[in-house]
Amino acid sequence: MLDETMLLTDLRAGKDAAFEELVRSYGPRLLSVARRFMKNDEDAQDVLQDSFISAFRSLGRFEGQSKLSTWLHRIVVNASLMKIRSQKRRPETSIEELLPQFLEDGHHVDMPSPWKSNPHEELESSETRTLVQESIGKLPESYRTVLLLRDIEGLDTEETAKMLGISSNAAKIRLHRARLALREVLDPHMRGDA
Amino acid sequence: MTCQDLADFLMDYIEGALPQTQRDEFDSHLGACPPCIEYMKSYEETIRMGKTLCDQPDAPIPDDVPEKLIRAILSARAKSAS
Structure with a gap:
């Protein structure tokens, strides 16, 4: 079982091993979230990369009021929506x-x-x-x-x-x-x- | 009320957001139209199926984040940190 508090402490201390643990532990589930939004795997992988980079930059602002996994999940959802928005809009098929x-x-x-x-x-x-x-x-x-x-x-x-x-x-x-x-x-x- | 009307306002009916008069019309239609009962059940099941897709924390997660991607993420972090 991953100890989020300890991991967060190590992340804030800038320990390389902690960042690797974060990516390896949360990456699979977060990639599956990105895959739900994106229509191809390449885009989902881009979203995952953008999300982690964004998370690394924002770690200082993460106050720990939600679980780390919930915070990361939210970042992936936002990154997915941004990716969808940034893609050239083709005429949408009618529903x-x-x-x-x-x-x-x-x-x-x-x-x-x-x-x-x-x-x-x-x-x-x-x-x-x-x-x-x-x-x-x-x-x-x-x-x-x-x-x-x-x-x-x-x-x-x-x-x-x-x-x-x-x-x-x-x-x-x-x-x-x-x-x-x-x-x-x-x-x-x-x-x-x- | 027709079957089409029922489909149009089904979400409001399920969420209890219809005025009582319209709700009574719904109930009356459902009482006389078994196919619409099946339609409503399958609509509700559709919602449940979607929710379950996300609500399985214990479901196995495929270990398929490519190693190359993990390396790229960590490398991007190392570059921005240096």
Whole structure:
């Protein structure tokens, strides 16, 4: 078990071994956070590097009110959002084609049917985790980002809106549409009769 | 209320953010439309599945930070410290 207090003391003392321990201990989990946000591994690795460099520079300002791991996690989320923002914006694919379709009378085109009884438990399987991650990856970026911050990172609507520079109402609408679209993408895999 | 209306306002319904009149319409529709009940369940499950993806602190983390990247990070730190 890593002793964060001791590690922090050694980091502040500038000990090389402490920095290496920090990168080796927290790197894998932080890289997996960056991978959730970035669409390719190269970008995720860039985010991890930027995050650690930023963390090294800010260590003096880290007051220890949160856990070191929580602080680093936050830095990676911020660095991921900055990276996404800095990338040249290509025209975003429309979310419309991923949303549920309805007939003119308001009925579902594709009638919903029950999902497998315990899909939640199935998340223990790496296949299902991969399916969920890949399905989230199919969402248009502005929707995917809101979903990641709200449902995966657990931020509230106001925090999410602030981080993305959009209104709370826009964040709320995007979140709902992202969830609807994600449900559609997962549906063929999760139906009980699949 | 139609199935489409229900999908449009499902998040507000689940979060208890609908006015009572609209909530009653929702309940009435759900009482008569089993497919919409399944739709709502799968919407809620979608949210749970996303959350679980992040909420597994004990889940194995692949030890796959490339050594080259670790070296690059430590080297960048050494340069900035010198």
